[in-house]
Amino acid sequence: MANWHALPPEEALKLLNSGSDGLSEDEAASRLERFGPNDLARISGPGPVRILLRQFENYMVLVLLAAAVISWLSGEKSNAIVVLGILLFIAILGFVQEYRAERAMEALRKMVAPEARVFRGGRLVTLPAGNLVPGDVIYVEAGDIVPADARILDASALEAVESSLTGESNPVRKSPDPVREDAPLADRSSMLFMGTMVTYGNGRAVVTSTGSDTELGRISGMIQETPAEPPLKIRLQQLSKSLAVMVFIAAILVFSIQVYRGNPVLDTLLIAAALAVAGIPEALPFVVTLALAYGTQSMARRNAIVRRLPAVETLGSTTVICTDKTGTLTRGEMTVREIWCGRRVEVTGSGYVPEGVFKVDGSEIDPGAFDALRETIITGALCNNSEVVFEDGWQIVGDPTEGALIVLAKKAGLDLRERCREVTEYPFASDTRRMTTVHQCGNDLRVSMKGAVEVVVERCSYVMDHSGLRPLSDADRKRILEIADVMAGRALRVLAAAFKQIESGDLSRDFLERDMIFTGLFGMMDPPREEVCGAIDVCKRAGIRPVMITGDHKRTAEAIAGELRMLNGGVLDGSELDSMSDQELSDRIESISVFSRATAEHKMRIIKALKEHGHVVAMTGDGVNDAPALRSADIGIAMGRTGTDVSKEASDMVLADDNFATIVAAVEEGRRIYENIRKASAYMLAVTFAEVAVILMAVLVGLPAPLLALQILWINVVAEDFPAIGLAVEPARPGLMNERPRNPKEPILSRDVLVYTIGTSAAMLIGTLGLFLLNLDDGLGYARTVAFASLGICAIYNAYSSRSFHHSVLQMNPTGNVKLLAGIVASLASVVMVIYIPVFQRAFETLPLTLDSWLQVWLVSTIVIVVAEVLKRSMKTNSQGSVGSPGE
Incomplete structure (x- = not known):
């Protein structure tokens, strides 16, 4: 690709086999067939079916699908239907999110101008922008969106805003003059780029690149690169793999032992299905999704979508x-921050809102009371072609730099354009670096000039400052240039202002632009929020x-x-x-x-x-x-x-x-959500580990399974979920934003949290298996019902304790999380319902428990709280503050 920006216009035309009159219709048609339409490449993303199938590409989902198949083959069709229902719900949520994400390219194409004015055979015609080809000569003026990358041939005060492409906040002056080959994109003033906007002047340019070959096209290709996997998704996949391996080993072990003992294969498959159901917290993806969705609602209320x-x-x-x-x-809005007119004047306010005050040495002043300051502001407003309008907020129509001067005049109450009629204008050009206007203000003609400091000062013979009007000396000139350098060093864009009063007569530029009165310097910038x-x-x-x-x-x-x-x-x-x-x-x-x-x-x-x-x-x-x-x-x-x-x-x-500050609020919300996901995961996995251990230990010692597959599924999907939902929406704890981020490589279950999880799981195992053995003499069905109740109550105790991994339950505010309390009540109700309502009794093979059995369950289950309290005292909180509790 040629360095078009470094070539003279004539050479660019020659290399493109074009001329100043553009291409002929036949040649343009031939090139359109060769280069293709001036459109961004349509790189198709995955279709809806592929997006839906992608939702099932993780280990937890695959294991659950296997468990559902085993349950169905074993005759436990209720298990299979419930598991499949959960998976379908999760898949639909993921599908909706990803499908919306595939629209980036359509938005990018909207930036391409729909039409372009182009010279064909010497005639200026309007064509669809998609028909442009390299070698076409286009014409652009203020308000146009540039339809393709093009080398400028000639320009009249041409400026373009390229901030969306280069990040440069100021309009870029355009010129046909070549620039150096190694000039960065933002400094290629001899080029126009597709998708940018012309804000001032007009000009002609020859198209050098179209479609995917433009700068915008290159970016569109880069957008198609696969985005990084979210850290949470990576950690959940790692956790899923670990659980899948654990469940697979446990299932194979149980299956082998049972077959070796001579048990029927179908019954063995049923136990393996129960173990598979126990080993996977079916609702964990749902609870994680819920925590994230609840977080999005909270963030939306804080303006983060x-x-x-x-x-x-x-x-x-x-x-x-x-x-x-x-x-x-x-703010993305040019603002005059200060004026120098013999003294430094600070201007408050930012952006395009015409509100602010003028200060000298910290004291507010009336800008109209100081001659030099007043004339400087009036010059900026009259020597101007922009407007400030209010349409859903204050906006600039025209050049942002000139718009900042209009805002300045409105702040000072010195916008005299309605009282002054423009007589003559000599617009800004890259070679003159100044703009001059003549206005009829009452009976007087006023000449106003603004531009580069050295250019304006060179045309001044007088200076107006706080001491009055006097001749401009060489010392004054030197000082003005030094002040301008100091202001530029503070990242201010500096313009000089000058004026004079004349009688009607000679309006030639040479006469108007000599013996001017220097009044001051504007210092402007795009201010920080x-x-x-x-x-x-x-x-x-x-x-x-x-x-x-x-x-x-x-x-x-x-x-x-x-x-x-x-x-x-x-x-x-x-x-x-x-x-x-x-x-x-x-x-x-x-x-x-x-x-x-x-x-x-x-x-x-x-x-x-x-x-x-x-x-x-x-x-x-x-x-x-x-x-x-x-x-x-x-x-x-x-x-x-x-x-x-x-x-x-x-x-x-x-x-x-x-608002950048909104990001900080979103960071805090993200940290809260991750802590809650960790708490909910630890709580649910503790129950999961306990279920697997109860079945595995019973089978290893030759006992019947203490829990049926459907009983396990009920605890996993119903009784366990209500408290998990409460943990997922726990409020943020104080001081969360005074801690460093956690290690990005840290797993969801860090070492301390894993110890806590295994410890509370062991307590559930001891309590549940112990009560099962204690009640086995009353019949297998009754013993299983006691084990079911014990595991449900243990889960409730563990849920409340899991609000904090290092604070005692006695230190936590009981009403700090009302949703968790509601979830605990719902969980208890679901356990009692299965035990006492006849239709559930038949489905889950449970029997009503006596009061003595309930006392056993409540007392024995407290072992979970005792173990949790001991573990909390021994846990060491890490420097990332990855655990904690609100309302404590």
């Missing part, structure tokens, strides 16, 4: 947030490292990072990144806090390097150039208001208020 459920937990385990600057850390500093501080306390990745200049990025107190490492420019190998980047990645002039490829490399260091990476963004990184990160977070459809569809979560 989750598009993929696992993203909730992933955000909670995040160790690095790679954040875009424009529109994320900043007010709440971001606090949010970044919270991230640091939570052990989360914020990293800025922006397309802006290095000095601008460094200044914003310093203002936000996130400049805790080095600053790396895109050109420096290009010269580094992946290994060199990996060696330095932990010491860099700001990346400037970053392209889509740079962001992908940065995320890859961070993930290689074991980080869980969240990436925020709003532009097209952010979309591949949003897909590549562990969790992609798009901006809801300023974000493009592409970034939203490529993301896992969308911030409805574009």
Whole structure:
């Protein structure tokens, strides 16, 4: 591919076998057949059937399917139907989530302009943008979306906003002049790029690339890369594998022993089915999904819209947030921050809302009372072609920089455009670097000029400051340039203002632009959001490292990072990144806090390097150039208001208020959810282990199975689930955001939690098997009913105790989780119902228990609480704060 940006216009036309009059119709048709339509490649994603089948690709589901088949073959059809019902529900939830995620490409295609104005055989015609081919000469003007990548041939004050593609927040001045070959994308001022918007001026350009060969097309291909697996899904798969192996070994062992003892194969299969049912907590995927879904509702109330459920937990385990600057850390709106007119004047307020005050040395002043300040503000408003309108909020129509000057004049009450009629305008151009207007204001003609500092000062003979009007000396000129450099060093975009009054007559540019009166300097920037500093501080306390990745200049990025107190490492420019190998980047990645002039490829490399260091990476963004990184990160977070459809569809979560502080709230919610998933998992697995151990131990010593398959399924799916649901929605505990993220490689059941789980499971085994043996003389059916009741009550005790892994049940607020209490009542009712309601008695083969048996069950089951209290005292809480309890 030629470096079109570095070639002169004439050479670009020659290489494309085109001319200033464009292509002929025949040649264009021939090229359209050869290059194909100017459309983004349609890389088809998985179809609905494939997405649905993918929901069954994990070990827990496969084991449950096997258990259902065994149950059906063994005559236990009720078991099989219940298991299959649970699996179908989980599959439908997953299908809905993934199907919605396959729309990213459609949103990307919407950015392509539907029509384009193109020269064909010397005539300017309007055609569908899809018919453009390399070599076509197009015409663009303010308000147009660029239909293809193109080399500029000629331009009149042409500017384009490319923030969605490059991250550069300011409009880019466009010119036909070649730039150096190694210029980064944001500095290729001789090019126009598909999907960007022309905001000022007009020009002609020759199409160099169409469709998938454009910069936007390259990004669309990068979006198709497979996103990373969510950490929670990985951990659940690991847990499923472990459970599958355990169940398989136990089932084979029991089957072998029973067959060896001469038991019928069908009866042996029935016991194996019971063991398979006992060994898999059928409702665990449901409870995890419920915890995530409940978390999404909570986050939605806080303006964080989750598009993929696992993203909730992933955000909670995040160790690095790679954040875009424009529109994320900043407002995405140019704002005049200060004016220098012989003294420094601070201007408050940010964005396009025309509200703010003017201060000198901290004291508020009336801007109309100071001549130099007043004339500077009036000049900025009159020498202007933009508008500020209120449509669902204050917005700029036109150039954002000029719009900031209109907002400034409205703040000061000095917007005189309605009282002044424009007579003449000499627009800004890249060669003159200034704009001059003449307005009839009453009986006077006022000449206003704004532009580059050195250009404006060169045309001034007088200066107006706090001491009045006087001739402009060489010392004044030097000082003005020095002040402008200081302001630029603070990442301010600096413009100079000058004016003069004339009588009617000569309106030539040479006459108008000499002997001007210098009045002041505008210092403007895209300001940080007010709440971001606090949010970044919270991230640091939570052990989360914020990293800025922006397309802006290095000095601008460094200044914003310093203002936000996130400049805790080095600053790396895109050109420096290009010269580094992946290994060199990996060696330095932990010491860099700001990346400037970053392209889509740079962001992908940065995320890859961070993930290689074991980080869980969240990436925020709003532009097209952010979309591949949003897909590549562990969790992609798009901006809801300023974000493009592409970034939203490529993301896992969308911030409805574009507020960085919302991410912090989402992190806290994610941490709460993970803790709750861990508590619910430990509770459910303790019951699961106890069920397996009860059956396995009984078979090993030659006893009949203490529990039937349907009884086990009832405890797993009904009696156990109600308390698990309560644990899944436990409120967040205090201090959760003052702890470092847990180790991303840590399993759901960490060492301490696993010890707790096995210990409480052993207590359930002892209590249940002991009561079964104690009541065996009263008949097998009665003994099984006692064992069923014992396991159910043990599960209830364990549920309440599992609210905290290191606080006693006596320290916990009993009303701290009303949903858990309701779940415990429902669980108890489900156990009693199976024992006493005749229709359930027949289905579950239970018998009514006496009062003495219930006393035995309640007393013996307390062993679970005793063991849990002992384990809590001995457990060591880890530095990640992976366990805890609210309301304690």
